[in-house]
Amino acid sequence: QSALTQPASVSGSPGQSITISCTGTISDVGRFNLVAWYQHHVGKAPKLMISGVTRRPSGVSIRFSGSKSGNTASLTISGLQAEDEAYYYCCSYGGDSTWVFGGGTKLTVL
């Protein structure tokens, strides 16, 4: 399985919205509605922000939302805040207890 494709970086000003794309193939993103997004502050444990393409775990802000069209999933963060600055990784279930990740996107809040 090849890694999912994400932009290396995105940026936005406080209060704005940004969207991070995640492109896979018919064998992963396109096949399963099991795309997750993780927020990672360096040195800390990655945190699950979205599962099952659109589900927000308890405690995750409603400013975070996910979607999918074909082989591409997206994470949208609205009302950007300084604490959103982090790396974001998409991940698709690949079948048989395997997963494939994206290369990560660095979000900078200007």
Add this chain to the structure above:
Amino acid sequence: EVQLLEAGGDLGQPGGSLRVSCAASGFNFDNFAMVWVRQAPGKGLEWVSTISGTGGGKFYTKSVKGRFMISRDSARSAVFLQMDNLRTEDTAVYYCARADSAVTTIDYWGRGTLVTVSS
């Protein structure tokens, strides 16, 4: 609160062996599959291995198959990754993680432990 604490990261030599461990707490360990994910310097995340809740199912990414072995100890609520015949490209932060009950989403992670393979 789910907690995953990795240990054992070290400097290893090409062709050598290392073993990393993960202590789990805050959940019924036997009910969940456990996962190792790694991140090489400057790279993205890469799934490495999964072990089922019973320990009977073990899965590996192609590049480590035959060299790495995942195991778990129910009495200690711990999961291990034995890494043999190390290669320089195994250099990475190794994260221990938990899969959800459906084993389709990785839902909790540890902070990782650094494994460096160099002569």
